Amino acid sequence: MTYRYRIALIFLAGFFIDCINIFMSTIALPDIALRLMVSSANVVWVANSYILGLTLVIPVSPWLAGRFGARNIIVASMLIFSAAALMSGLAGHFxxxxxxxxxQGLGGGMLIPVGQALAVNLFQQQERARLSTLIMSVALIAPAISPVVGGAIVDSASWRWVMLAPLPFSLATALLAALWVKRPFPASARPDLLGLLLVSLTLALILCGLSGYADAATKTLPLLTLLVGMLCGVGYLRYARSRSDALIDVQLMRYPRMAFSLVVYYAIPGLFTGVNVLAAFWLQHYFGWSAEKTGALMLLYAAGALGAILACGRVYNRLGAARLFALGLLLHAAGIALLALAHPHGGVFWLPMAYLLMGVGGGIGANTAQTTALLDFTGEALARASVIWNLNRQIAFSFGAALLTLIFSVTRHYGSPTTAWPLTFIISAALGLLPLLALLPLTKQRIPHAN
Known part of the structure; x- marks a missing residue:
């Protein structure tokens, strides 16, 4: 195996671990809520706290790798992740x-941007579509198998073993990194701690406001929390524009292909994560399905996405990103809308159709975004763009779950539980179509590469 594929394998292993950590824990959320006696709105903090850890460490990971070496950082990343996974499985309280x-998020977040920057720099621009296909294949395999395996673990044992499941993979990745990573990582400026504080406060307060709304006796506090979080975000954008060493280089978002790809991740993987969280409670509590049966729907999602990704790799250069983005967004939204037709006493056949369609649309959209986002960057700019891309990916997952939980809580408050589920799915489908409004400018702009 050549050096570049060894590095790609290490990055893909870390990406695989991150994916199974998200999707396997999602199927366990109903059991965690039951065993630890927390509400469905609050139990999403099992995912949110992991995302917050990632948020703190992803922007500083390139500096850490430049300061201490890529090999040391990747090995440390997986060892910290492993120790935290063990303690999560043993935790006695929520x-x-x-x-x-x-x-665990702090540990795992160090590998992803460092590994991606190392791998992408070793592939020529005309070869990056091939690497993107490998990345998206992993992004399919993990969501396909982890919910089924996680569901079987929950049904036969408990959620604790779900937390322990990534351990063999993280330890193996640490060993491979110690043996294979040789080349140095480009040095970068010391991280901006004030910027890191503002970014972390923005995410934490927004997630607290969204998830706390459902169970709050008075809605004033969560709304105020949400407002303060949004103000922190605006404050960071103003602050970052005035600094050349900003923690997150928001100037890179002026590139249309990067900007639109970031938005698509909220409309497709982000919304799907929220839909999948709600579906886990919906199918297990309302339909009476087992966790394993619920998780098996992801096999259909993965099958549709795999076919879409393989096709995208062949037609990307011929059709162009704009057409593929439009097709992916339309199909994914249509799949979410089909969920509204399902009912435990009839129309269950809509569920596999919905997941298959979401898979096809999600595969097209996410693979196109993965390929398109970093096309305009090389060298040191690529490392900075990789930070933005990976941070946005993680935030999209957490934001999608928190937003859909809020939407469901509001619809349930003003209607019956039986109507709240389909209405939430319809609203989600509509939200997934919003990026189409910004797609036309992408087809008309030609932009230079950032070096």
Whole structure:
């Protein structure tokens, strides 16, 4: 195996671990809520705390790799992740579980931008579509198998073993990194701690506001929290524009292909994560399905996405990103809308059709975004763009789950539980179509490469 494919394998292994950590824990959320006696709105902090840890460490990972070496950082990343996974499985209270998940995010987040920057720099621009296909294949395999395996674990044992499941993979990745990573990582400026604080506050407060709304006795506090979080975000954007060493280089978002790809991740993987979280509770509580049966729907999603990704790799250069984006967004939204037709006493056949369609649309959209986002960057700019891309990917997952939980809570408050589910799915489908409004400018702009 050549050196570049060894590095790609290490990055793909870390990406695989991150994916199974998200999707396997999602199928366990109903069991965690039951065993630890927390609400469905609050239990999403099992995922949110992990995302917060990632948010803190992803922007500083390139600096850490340049300062201490890529090999040392990747090995440390997987060892910290492994220790936190062990303690998450042993946690006796919900608060301690969320704290260990936060530490797990801190550990796992160091590998992803460092590994991606190392791997992408080793592939020529005309070869990056091939690497993107490998990345998206992993992004399919993990969501396909992890919910089924996680569901079987929950049904036969408990959610604790779901937390322990990534351990063999993270330890193996640490070993491979120690043996294979040789080349140095480009040095970067010392991280901006004030910027890191503002970004972290923005995400934490927005997620607290969204997830806390459902169970709050008075809605004033979560709304105020949400407002303060949004103000922190605006404050960071103003702050970052005035600095050349900003933690997150928001100037890179002026590139239309990067900007639109970031938005698509909220409309497709982000929304799907929220839909999948709600579906786990919906199918297990309302339909009476087992966790394993619920997780098996992801096999259909993965089958549709795999076919779409293989096709995208062949037609991307011929059709162009804009057409593929439009097709992916339309199919994915149509799949979400089909969920509204399902009912435990009839129309269950809509469920496999919905997941298959979401898979096809999600595969087209996410693969196109993965290929398109970093096309205009090379060298040091690529490392900075990789930070933005990976941070946005993680935030999209968490934001999607929190937003859809909020939407469901509001629809349930003003209607019956039986109508809240389909209405939430319809609203989600409509939200997934919004990026189409910004797609036309992408087809008309030609932009230079950033070096």
């Amino acid at each position: 608060i301690t579980l969320t704290l260990w998940r936060f530490l």
